[in-house]
Every structure is written in C-alpha cells, then in structure tokens.
Amino acid sequence: MLAAAGVAGVSAALAGCAEEPSGRVGGVPSEPERITYGDDPSQWVDLHVPDGASRGLVVVIHGGFWRAQYGAEYGAPLAEDLVGRGWTAANVEYRRVGNGGGFPATLDDVHAAIGAVAADVEGPVVTLGHSAGGHLAAWAGGRTRLERWADGPRVTHVVSQAGVLDLRAAVAERLGDGAALAFLGDAGETAYDQADPLGQVPLDVPVWAVHARDDDTVPFRQAEAYVDAASAAGAEATLVEVTGGHFEVVEPGSDAWAACVEVLDSIG
Template identity: 35%
Template sequence: MDEVLVIVGSGVVADAGLLAQLAEREFGRLGVRGALVHARDPAHLRSLAGRYGTVVVLPGPEKEARELIGQPLGPPVVVWADLDRVEGAAHLNGRGIEGLSWAIRHAVHRARHPGVRRIPYGPSPEQWGELYVPEGRGAVPVVVLIHGGYWRSIWNADTVEALCAGLTRRGLAVWNLEYRRPDRHGWAATRHDIATALNTLPALPGLARDSGLARDSGLGLDLSRVAVAGHSAGAQLALRAAADGARVSLAVSLAGVLDLVQCERRWISNGAVAAALGDAADDLHASSPLLRVPLGVPQLVVQGTDDDPNLIDFGRRHVRAAMEAGDDVTYMELPGDHFAVVSPDTPIGRAAADAIARALS
C-alpha cells in the first residue's frame, strides 16, 4: 500500500479545511502517504477512485453517487463512510466528522491485513466474525473479541481492529465478531448472536481447512485456550457469556460497562442501557456482570484512568465483588482513555495485549 486517497463527494456538509486536517492527522499517525480530493460529480468520483489502491469515499447525498456504494470501483480496498447516520446502512456511518478518521484507519488496516477471513455464524448480514491467524505452525490460542459502542449500530467491529493485529503479533488467533445490535434487532437477538458465535467456535478449524489456512500453514486453533474479550459494552456481553456458561478459559473486560444497574440509574450515554434492553428490562440483573459473580472463570479487567469515571467505578467494584465471591481476577488500571485500552501502540494497550497473551500461553 503506497497511498490512501480520500474522495469527498459533492454535497457533503462539512468544513473542507477541517476534513483535510483530520485526514492529514490520520495519514501521519498511520505512517502513510495520502491525499484528500473533492469530486465534482459521481462520474468524477468514479474516475478518481480508479487511480489508487486504497480509497475512502464520503459519497454525499447525490442519488447517483450513493448508487455506487458497494459497487466495485477498481481498487482492492474501498471504504465507504457517511458522516451522518444512515438508517440500516452496512457501511460506516453516523460517527460525525470523526467518522472520517475511523474510515481512514479501517481502510489502512484492510490494506495491511489482506489475509483476514470473514466467517459467518448465521444468515444475517451482521452475523459474522473476521478471523486473524498468526504466522507459524501448530495449535494457537483463540481470542473471541466483541466490540462495544453502547450497543448501538453506528459502532462496528472496525473499532477493535488494532487490537486484533496486536494480539495476532503475539501469536494468538482472533475472531473479531460483528453481531446484531439491539437498536435494530432487540436485546434477545444480541444475546443470541454472542452465544451462537461462541458455540460456533469449534467449527472454525474445519472452516479454516476448507479455506486453505490449515493446509497451507499447518495452523490450527487450540480450543482448550479460549478467551472471550470485550471492549466497553462488548465487555458486558463477554462477561455475561462467561457467566452463562460459555466454555472459555479467560474473560476479559477492556474499559467495560460492568454494572448495568448503576449505568441505567446514572443515565450514562443518554440512557444507553434502557435503550438497549427495551422490552427486556426484566433481564437487567441477569445481564449485569457485577451481579453475576462468581463467574467461575479467570478474569482480566483493564481500565484507563483517563476514561469516564463511571467506568472506573464499575471496574473497581466488579473486581472487588468478584474476588470476594471467589473468582480469580487480575485488575490493571493505567493511564489511558477509552480507546487506548484497545490500541496496542499505547502503554495500556500494550499491557493489556501482553496480559491476554500471557494468560493464554
């Protein structure tokens, strides 16, 4: 990958200078060359896209431009992103101006990791996991990774891709899950998807053989060493799965939402818990990891000191309750914000990835 091109479609409502500043910041942070250009019309957009191998497109509102979303434009990597929320969209959307930064990160990650396999575990377009495998031979431990986003559909599996790469460099296989979020599908669908994905895990080595991974590399998955890990709201789903009896040897919370009762009472993230549970409000206590201790599996709880103080509170109280209930818990609290814990180029992100790798070694 030599260069990244960001194409801004006609009619995108955003300050052009600010978009350019954000793009330059991401290019520098990721160590890539890049350019941002504005397309005059859909034909110009298509023409520009064909000149680069890695492209990010903000299509804008024009019907002809939006009809191009998902169509092959020539480059091997094309990432579509809308700054506005688009109901039912499968591409990145709804993250505001910062959505451009996320889109560039996602595009660069895809270009740098072309061998990642997407494996479905159900019929829905949102029921899949991307399987990362390390170089080498032999059976390797597996991390089933669940992204967060306060259970809202504008946040996707791309938010933890950096952690996937960091864990893979440490010799672990990672299955980065996408799942149906409750804002579109209801709380029961979200719970079902996490349980189904974990139950599907034993089939992955066979799927890997079918795709040539095991045959070509001699690599397999060691299902006696499996961690379920989650970031933010994904940590709630991960530890809930462990509490429900998922066959894992480690449960990991990364900046986790571990006390749903207090999260609801404090109306955190504008009532995210009430919105997620909806008609399933009677599942509140069963879904709160803090109220499910002892979980019966070793736990690693990682929390940044520069994060939301509510999450620090949840993490500390969960650890105390779990240890008092007899669980084996390791608590790691270090400087870092909410996303630093899933960024292996930060001190807390490196420490978290190292701790997961040690626990599964």
C-alpha cells in the same frame, strides 16, 4: 463503546495506528476468513489464523454502546495485532440496538459467534471486549450457566477493556445517553438476571478488568465495583489500572494496549 463525540478522533487514531509499529511478533499471514453464523447481515465473524501453532483463541468483541452505528471495524486492528502475536483472533460482528439487536438478540449472537469459532479450539478461549463489548465479554464468561445459552463452548478467560460491568449503575447514571436501558429494553428484572455481569459473580473463570481512572465515558468505578464484588465472592478477578481515557485500550501501540497484551501473555 464509542461516544458520538469521540468517533472521529477514534477513527483517526485507529487509522494512524495502521502506519505505526504495533510490537507484533510476526506479520499477518493472510486475509481473515469470513464466517457467518446466521442470516442477518450483522451475524458474522472474521477469523484470523496465525502462521504455525496457535497460542489459543481470542474472541474480540467491539463496543459502541450496543448501537448499530458502531461496528466490527473497531475490533479489526486488535484482531490483526493479535494474530501477529501468534493468537487465533476472531473479530465478531453482531446485531445491535437499531438493527435487530438488544436483549436478548445481541447475547444470542455473541453466543452463536463463539460457537462458530471455538468448538474445536485447543488451548485457551479468551473473550476480549471494549466498553459495551467488555460487558459482552464478561457475560460470555458465565453464559453457559444460563439455560438459554447452556449449549456451547466455554470461555476460559475474560479481558474487559473499559467494560460496562454493572448494568444497574449504567442505567441509573444514563451512560451513553441511556444506552444501557435501550439495550435492556422492557424485559425488566429478567434482563438484569440474565445480562448483568455484576449479577453473575462469582464466575469460575479469571477476569481482568483493564480500565483507566481518567475514563470519562465508562467510569472507572464500574471496574472497581465488579472486581470488588467478584473477589469478595471468591472469584479470580484482577483490576488493571491504565491511563489513556476510554480509547487507548483499543489502540495498538499504546501503553494501555500493551497492558492487555501482558494479560494475554500470562494466559498463553
């Protein structure tokens, strides 16, 4: 999820990362395959496939406060880094608030995107998302328990990077100038019941909440509240504290990204 004040800095940081060693174990084998899963221009996935055997699939879900002005370009460096580490990586674009998204359309898109790339995957299917994408990654981990999204491939692991995991708190605190309320729209309790990760606990898949205590965009307590509630309910949930504010978790080459890679290494 990208605060307006931070877009230029993040763009520069991501551009700079392209010129620095990422720690990848191999080169990117080829251009990704563009897969469309609907008729809207925002309904597509770029699928990166490694040379040789794949370790599994990582579905990369970008942030941006669910808003249309922030797109999948922010997930591309992560997908490129992951494919070099032997993962099949799917960088997902989806409809956002301002271009036909919001509840439930954005959730429909994430569900459909996972179905488009994960149906025949052997090995783990991991959702990894940053900020608003962290919300969507965690939601996807439990989506098949809900009737609307019951038919589709299951996610086996979730990695939330500075994710919005408590929508009620996000609305109460007006994170992103009311972005969570804009995403939920006027659906009321139905939206919370179907879209709030905190309300979904306990999941039956492991969740890692990677978050920096000095995050000034999505508060660290979002991760703490989720992990505490999930653990109390008997779920497998791990809080991974990093440094670097809101954005270093999506900067290949940073210590915060290395912590995400370490989580993935523990999976496959």
